Amino acid sequence: MSRISFFLCALATALCAPSLGLAADANAILSRQCAQCHALSKPADASIDRLWTRKGPDLYYAGSKFNQPWLVEWLQNPRRIRPAGEFYFTHIKATPDGDVIDASTLTSHPRLSKGDADAVAAALMALKGPDDLVRKGAYKKQPVPAMIGAMFFEKLRGCAACHMDKPGQGGQSGPELYDAGLRLQPDFVYAYIKQPQRFDPHVWMPQLDLSDTDLQRLTGYLMTLQDGSPK
Amino acid sequence: MLTVRVQPVRVFALAVAVLLACPRICAPARADDDARWAATAKTYNTYCAQCHGLNRNGKGINAKSMAVQPRDHSDPKGMGPIPDAEIVKAITDGGLSVNKSVLMPAWGKVLSPQQIQDLAAYIRHVCNCGSAANH
Numbered sequence: 001m002s003r004i005s006f007f008l009c010a011l012a013t014a015l016c017a018p019s020l021g022l023a024a025d026a027n028a029i030l031s032r033q034c035a036q037c038h039a040l041s042k043p044a045d046a047s048i049d050r051l052w053t054r055k056g057p058d059l060y061y062a063g064s065k066f067n068q069p070w071l072v073e074w075l076q077n078p079r080r081i082r083p084a085g086e087f088y089f090t091h092i093k094a095t096p097d098g099d100v101i102d103a104s105t106l107t108s109h110p111r112l113s114k115g116d117a118d119a120v121a122a123a124l125m126a127l128k129g130p131d132d133l134v135r136k137g138a139y140k141k142q143p144v145p146a147m148i149g150a151m152f153f154e155k156l157r158g159c160a161a162c163h164m165d166k167p168g169q170g171g172q173s174g175p176e177l178y179d180a181g182l183r184l185q186p187d188f189v190y191a192y193i194k195q196p197q198r199f200d201p202h203v204w205m206p207q208l209d210l211s212d213t214d215l216q217r218l219t220g221y222l223m224t225l226q227d228g229s230p231k
Numbered sequence: 232m233l234t235v236r237v238q239p240v241r242v243f244a245l246a247v248a249v250l251l252a253c254p255r256i257c258a259p260a261r262a263d264d265d266a267r268w269a270a271t272a273k274t275y276n277t278y279c280a281q282c283h284g285l286n287r288n289g290k291g292i293n294a295k296s297m298a299v300q301p302r303d304h305s306d307p308k309g310m311g312p313i314p315d316a317e318i319v320k321a322i323t324d325g326g327l328s329v330n331k332s333v334l335m336p337a338w339g340k341v342l343s344p345q346q347i348q349d350l351a352a353y354i355r356h357v358c359n360c361g362s363a364a365n366h
Binding site: 048051052084088089092093094097098099100101155156157158160161162169170171172173197202204206207208209 | 278281295298
């Protein structure tokens with residue numbers, strides 16, 4: 001080996017190693033610390049029993065769903081998104097006043113350091129899911145007056161029965177959406193509201209007959225919700 | 232005498248037969264019931280209990296924040312007068328389709344017609360009222 005090519009090799013290794021190392025670490029973290037609760041590739045098992053027994057939401061399409069800066073922040077500082085956890089039915093109990101969340105069955109989410117969160121968020125963003133899952137550009141970015149958006153979400157389309165659009169206001173069986181604008185990509189939101197069961201075969205959100213106008217309006221409204229304050 | 236000696240054997244055989252059949256004969260309602268309703272109860276727990284409640288009494292975890300309360304499926308007075316066809320329609324096409332609240336969602340694109348028929352029958356079983364009570 002000539003001296004010069006030896007030098008080039010060494011240089012290349014020195015330059016590339018850190019980033020290679022980072023990616024390898026992130027994937028190792030995902031498979032060792034996350035895969036027991038999260039599907040990182042599309043699960044072959046689409047049965048309702050899987051929904052009942054899985055320990056966390058699927059992440060195989062994370063790169064088509066989340067905003068990266070939100071992921072980096074949340075992985076260091078996780079706070080509850082689904083008030084009744086996953087799967088909701090296994091975390092509730094009946095009382096004379098009606099059903100309540102059984103907080104004693106909920107655990108706090110693992111936390112990552114800044115460095116690991118950066119690397120893992122980047123690795124999650126690479127998980128796009130099937131090509132046709134989220135259509136790019138479906139959301140047209142037409143502004144929605146807040147009052148109109150809230151009226152559709154809370155009253156006319158019944159979304160608030162299961163979701164909070166303001167902290168403490170709304171249902172508890174679905175993920176809170178008061179920071180949807182920080183957390184979620186608009187084209188994902190559009191596609192999910194249209195057909196939730198394409199993402200999650202037996203998920204307990206209904207597939208409603210919504211027009212494109214409805215979907216644009218609801219997506220536009222949710223994108224304006226950016227209450228990121230810890231609760 | 233042959234017949235006298237056979238008799239106890241026959242009685243014994245009869246007793247064994249009765250014992251073997253007992254789970255079916257002695258407790259028909261419960262045993263058959265649970266098996267018959269298990270799959271549908273799971274469908275209900277997955278999709279309906281979030282609003283209609285663990286005890287099917289309309290007090291699910293979402294109910295507190297809702298402007299119109301989910302129907303109490305355990306109440307024969309409230310459920311009895313609703314015709315079977317309306318129950319099926321409400322589940323399939325949502326509350327609005329039967330002039331009720333939009334807060335009762337449409338499940339026709341998530342559940343099969345068979346699952347919805349089973350849910351309607353299950354709801355009759357839960358309230359022990361309406362057309363099923365006549366069967």
